[in-house]
Amino acid sequence: MFTFVRGIRILSTLGLAALITLGVAHAQGKEPIKIGWLSSLTGPLSSAAIAENKGVEFAVDEINKRGGILGRPVELLTRDTAGEPTKAVNFANQLIHSDKVHIIMGPVNSGESLATVGVIAKAGVPNLILGALEALTDPVKYPRAFRMIVTNGQWIKAANNYAIDVLKKQKIAIVGDTSGYGTASAKQATEMLDKRGIKPVISLIIDANKADLTDEFTKMKAAGTDVIMPWSAATSLLARMFNTRGEMQWDVPIVGHPALMALPVKPLLNKPEYWSNAFGAGYLTTTYDEQGKLPQRTTELMEKLRPALGGTIDFTFWWVQVGYDSVKVIEHAITKAGSTDPAAIEKAMSESNGLVGSYTTYSWGPTKRDAFPDAEVVMNVAGSFKEGSFRLATGSK
């Protein structure tokens, strides 16, 4: 009798445990996949983030309409960092420790990302990097940080190659602004030129808000400059460079940072023709070919997103593409990993080679954390903006 009762008790306990385990497993199966999105939607660096956000939200909706990832819905937790590294770190900690996200995208800007990459890496959370500074990825220090966009060095390399090999210029003036990005990029550009055996004739660091550049241009002209290479994202500085060049009637080419093609430069120009003879680093997927056509993967996404974008695309489209691709890469990684386990995601990402996205074809590796191929960086003509894309510069691949 005693043994029978004891047996019933053991069986009941086991049955209850089995029911609980099944219940937990069932609940986890429906537990949403949480993606943390650190995005500077307001503040001084918001243009790219707002456009990227459109791509991100569209991709999340698309995935959820198809049933989610591994049958689990995707939950997007967006945090507006306002372009401030302090806020970015605080939100990263919140996403990791309070919200318990499975993966974090961003921040969008290198300055903020420099502050968060270590924090996120320490927590072991996978992180998609959307900044261009080289220091943001390191397979040893940040094994779960995978870059989605070009590196700063790829921009500089493309611009250097175009100035030297296509335009046949040797007397280069490097211009950076006084921000951390500007000074670091000017230094990096000088080092990369040095590897090609070229020393800049002059190197200038200019405050992004300096209202007059006549003296700087006079110095560059006096130094015999035959090409100016600016490494600054400050549209006001770039516009003043075009204006000063135009007012001096000095037809020296300006080749460099993608921002020199940015739409906010246009209204700051004193004359539209001041924008000529200028070339910025761009991407194959947002470049019109000789027939005036864009790659199919770009037009496909453009047409899908056009209603959500309000019909007209009056901003740089690759921002939208990288936002969309970021979520699709997460879908791919989790599907390949079979779970949201961070180590499994890291392994899946490290084994992802030749992954075709809208923005580019992504390839990572066991020790490779930068996905963008050199072959897809091209030079575009400034002032040729149309529907989010640009014309290919003559002679650029």
Next chain:
Amino acid sequence: MLTVIVYGLAIGAIYAATALVYNVMYSTSKVLSVTTGHIPMLGGVFGAYFIAGLGLPILVGLAGAIAVGVLFNLLTEIVAVRRVLARSDEHLWLLSTLAVATMISQVMALWWGTEPKPFPRLIPQEFAQGIGDQKYWLPVLAAAVCAGSLELFYRRTMYGKLFIATSEDAFAARARGINTDRVRALSYMLSGALGGLAGFAAGQLTFAFFALGFALTLNGFIAIAVGGLGSNLGAVIGGLALGMMSSFATYLFGGEYQQTVAIGILILVLVIKPEGLFGSKQVRPV
């Protein structure tokens, strides 16, 4: 080298005008408002909005920019200064004016946008004028108008004398029946007008850009600290000197030293002559 001097004078004139705005507010309230640099910023942004955005005539745009400066500064006085001064002698106005400055900066970023926008040409003139371009001499003219009109105001008008009386001894002024609260509010409105005018005149040089506020607050403060708090002549000299030295430092050493020079000047003056070049030493009875 001539462009270095002309540019230094132009940018120095903006700093001088900002320093004058500081002075007018300080004279009646003993408050160094963090919102000071945001007044010219608003003048530039709203000037561009009224003329280029809404297509209004230039003089209407100017009047609008000045009106915005007046309203903003009056609001600052009501919200961030008056109540704080009524409750405490401590420097809590620093926090309250910082809060207002931060808020207006964020509001402008959201409404106007975070990229600089063009400021329209005010006088028909070809662009390639070199040092004769209006973007250099309009700020200088505005600073001269601000300084000249302040002098006339203080010397020749009753309200000017009320301002002086309040700044010299607020308690005595109240005892003589002067409504010091109203005088303070009027001084904030006057300084708002000056700041709006200065920002409008400088718009072609600075572009219409929301982020100018804090930079002008800092540089205007350096100008007034160098020139001497309470001295309008000091504000003008301090501003012009700061502009010229920054311009020369950039030309000779590079843009990365511009802020270093500005802060260096401030520290040097504070060490050698803490009351500023034209300020008077504070005498405290013991």
